[in-house]
Amino acid sequence: MLEVKHLTKSYQKDKPALTDISFSVEPGNFLAIIGPSGAGKTTILRSLNQLIKDDDGQILLDGSDIRSDNKSQLRKHRRQIGMVFQNYNLVERLTVIENVLHGRLGYKSTLAGMFGIYSEEEKKEALELLDKVGLKDFALQRCSELSGGQKQRVGIARSLIQHPKVILCDEPIASLDPASSHTVMHLLKQLTIEFNIICVANLHQINLAKKYADRIVGIRQGKLVFDEESSMLSEEILETLYDQSISKELE
Incomplete structure (x- = not known):
């Protein structure tokens, strides 16, 4: 199980990138993180494998807090956290x-x-x-x-x-055409279930997040504003997240 508790991060004084972010994901589940550009989605992902050092909170993988790891412990934890990159890497x-x-x-x-x-x-x-x-x-x-x-x-x-116990995906379909995007999302969903792992993906494609994710976390200005099953995502929630009507993205 992956548990994020009260995660906080600031890059500049008095300008928090993340404020009190908490959520959890069970094995076999696909979690999508959505929100406008600059909302803090990538900061969350980079915190989950400690590519950046956050300021406060806990990141628990099967009960062990990754944030308190020494270098040797972090190396072992990173073996259990796979990454899928937007630019393939x-x-x-x-x-x-x-x-x-x-x-x-x-x-x-x-x-x-x-x-x-x-x-x-x-x-x-x-x-x-x-x-x-x-x-x-x-x-x-x-x-x-x-x-x-x-x-x-x-x-x-x-x-x-x-x-891995967890796969983190940072905008995995941002550079792909629609057909390839569906193929990749279907694979991630299928393999998450087959290998009983946790998949956490940052996505801008709201319709695909709703189609393939079990749960969706919505982030705005570094704060958690939505954490529910994907079927609960509504136009009203999207207006709160993005300050505009984007109902076509739910089609």
């Missing part, structure tokens, strides 16, 4: 399977990581995960030759090979 000159195997680097010694030494079991698992995301036939192709949607599916496979 792949090594374009390397093959698809090599990029997927990079998800194992957190388990490797410096020497093994430098020389790309992976076990046969890891290579087999990488191929199995590529099969799950529909890319097994592309395993030996360079990532530079893939479409955006395919690259994002490589990123999903890379995160899964970490054996």
Whole structure:
């Protein structure tokens, strides 16, 4: 279980980026975070794996507070938190399977990581995960030759090979066409259930958040204004979040 309790963060004095943010997510659930640009969505995600240091609160993963970790403990926790990036964050000159195997680097010694030494079991698992995301036939192709949607599916496979408890997705479909966006969202939903993990995704596409997420958290000016099942998201809530009517986004 992932629990966020009273999370607070300021980048500048008297200008809070997050104020008293609390929510929780059970394994097997997909949580979408929505809100206008600058609301604090990315700050929440970067706090969850401690890429930034917040000011106060708790981030509990199965009861253990990540915020109190020393460097060694944080390294172990980060193995359990996969990331899917808006810009894919792949090594374009390397093959698809090599990029997927990079998800194992957190388990490797410096020497093994430098020389790309992976076990046969890891290579087999990488191929199995590529099969799950529909890319097994592309395993030996360079990532530079893939479409955006395919690259994002490589990123999903890379995160899964970490054996994570949580996958964090920062605008995972922002650069994709509508068909690829649905493919990626469907995969994230399906794999969240199949692997019984937690998926937390920042999204601007409200209709897709409502379609695929189990729950939606709405953030405005660093404050939590909505935390309910996705079916409860209404035009009135969206007007509160965005200061305008965007009913078409619910279609």
